[in-house]
Amino acid sequence: MSTFHEKVVYQIYPKSFKDSNGDGVGDLKGIIEKIPYLADLGVDVLWINPFFISPQKDNGYDIADYVEIDPLFGTMEDFEELIAVTVEYKLEIMLDMVLNHTSIEHEWFQRALKGEKKYQDYYILRDPKADGSHPTNWVSKFGGPAWAPFADTGKEYLHLYDVSQADLDWRNPEVREEVFNVVNFWLEKGVKGFRFDVINVIGKEEVLIDAEDGVGKSLYTDRPIAHEFIHEMNQKTFGKQSNIMTVGEMSSTTIENGIAYSNPDKQELSMVFSFHHLKVDYLDGEKWSKMPFDFMKLKKLLNDWQEGMSKGNGWNALFWNNHDQPRAISRFGDPIHHFEASAKLLAQTIHLLRGTPYVYQGEELGMTNPEFQEITDYADVETHNAYKELQDNGLLPEEIMEIIKEKSRDNSRTPMHWTDEKNAGFTTGEPWIKVAGNYPEINVEKERKEGTIFTFYKKLIQLRKKMPIIAEGDYRGVLMDHPSIYGYVREYEGEQLLVLSHFYAEAVTVEIPQEFLTRASCYLIGNGEKRVLTAKMELGPYETMAFYFEADEKKKG
């Protein structure tokens, strides 16, 4: 049986994947229709973003019922059919569990509002300070204070995210039992994996205090009790089966914690998403800013996480894209002048690392940011909050739009491009968000006929399954001081795999370290001409190449 080291996950943002009934919103039947396409790509697991009952204030991350399908996406029968079809195609389903908070429309919150003590204890309610200010000075991740009035009780409830997303109190054993039941419910339906939303912020202290930095992250992130809760969830739910793959979304985490969450001995999760490498274009740590990405920082972060997690026997989820990130090709590549090369460079760099790769819908086609011009073209709550905040800070509308065009989460949430027909073949109705204008050039139909990106992804996915060095090999960074090449070597039972990725458009010549010149190697995969490894190599625009070194007879295990 293959382990999650050999697997590749494909992320589906259901709202924007495929609409089967013409209401402009993607749905479960749409996903079913496209299963053969996903099976052809060769991925193993489909992570589907939340499709549970929700007022959709944060696109489904505000859940009002954890065990019912929102009619927007279909029915429980559709879900059961989806499971059956995926089994037929040897694919597995990974669900998105948003257990840090519920929607304020969830029955628990509503009953709490009505005065039921039991449910009030499900949430984090506190009195304001004596001077009438909020219980703590913490800031919500979507802007503004992290506290809101709890009806007219005089108390306030904690919401680390939108005001419509109330944090659950995991210290309450009844809350833990409820959320564990949710996980078990979906396991019984045949789900084989879970992505746990912001799971490293579930452990709040009993006594909440003001943060010295006026933000508060360190007071609720990666607290030791979060590890205890995750371990307990493991033991009471998915850990009872041997084949369930889990990934924790870890907000602002550390390598040390990443190891603890994912080292198998700890019995917490299979792997972690960390985000530091996607903050290398944040000016002074501020997301809503504009700056070219810092390549040296990017490669140092990738390298530190690879080496660190490897040393502690932790496991990384490998990704550039998801529904919260702008499209990586627009951010780190050049979709205008070096479209295929930069799409493949990003793919190869990630897929040959130690960890489990994730492909976000449309990435396999090279989908880009849509470059919407008007704020009204954006739907995301975080984007609109940021617009207001930037306005309050005195920025002009044009300046704000320049930032939003690069940073908005909607960059990756536009509909999937299936064909060059109206609305990219995503819907026969009015899409809930505009389709990116370049769909006639970038779409599945065209890519399958004449493109090379999809087949490149396919090859990378197959290589991971065929070559233990990719799935299991150790990792070591090489050429760490080089200003435009990220290099690394994977090592396994005497074999080596050297990967060189050049992140810029100007060609560059690099001296290959002596250790790789004394052994025979062959060109395994890359986005340029097949090459022979020599002492000096010229790498073209966004060129990536991987050389394989067989084990010496004596080293063969």
Ligand code: NOJ
């Ligand atoms: C992380 C999710 O990926 C994001 O989309 C969501 O807004 C927050 N968690 C809050 O649930």
